[in-house]
Amino acid sequence: MRKKIVAGNWKMNKSFEQAEALICDILEEIDGLDSRLANVVICPPAVYLEMAVDLARETSISIGAQNMSQFTSGAYTGEISATMLQSMDVQYCILGHSERRQYFNETDEILAAKVKTALENVIKPIFCCGEALAQREAGVHFDVVKSQIENALFTLTEEQFAEVVIAYEPIWAIGTGVTASPQQAQEMHEFIRGVIAAKYGIAVAEETSILYGGSCNAKNAKELFANPDIDGGLIGGASLVAADFVTIIKSF
């Protein structure tokens, strides 16, 4: 059965002390929770990864990065490589977030390289896709998401693809308080699963975790997660408050 996952994308938030306290609070609140209910991934800013990995060691929580370089090593000032992440026991990396596509010019081509490099270094990509409001209004949202997935992921082998987590994040729902309705999200998730099935077969598609992201919070998570193709969430704002994040984790 495919994994249920709740991942927190902290984006560029929190001081070191606040980050440490937030992880400790989350760990305290999920103490005793059956880890089969949901896999929890926390993705803090890169400078806090070492602390986060240390705190999460021997707990049910996994730690992920928010970005990494497509290059393995060398003269790339300011960049962080997949090998570095792996050497620090980081297990996941968010790739292709719309904020990186929009503000840092990440293209499908760059993302395809990042996904490959991550997998070669045993880092599981949480690959984000999703359309802008104008694209949904123009009725091309399915085409947009399909091409994002095809361009960045479909050169992977079946074995590599099996390690990928997908996050559908409609851009119009990110940080806006406007969530996709459970119907809109389910419809897109079912479509994504179909796209995967057409390429890699039904068995692989059925094992792929597809998360929803975009104003998912403690109030609406249950209704979203109740849908058959929604396997959890990639949570921004609500992952910065321990009580809210833990309520979301318990929403299956």
Ligand code: 13P
């Ligand atoms: P919000 O939950 O703040 O809308 O952010 C979603 C997101 O971008 C997670 O990656």
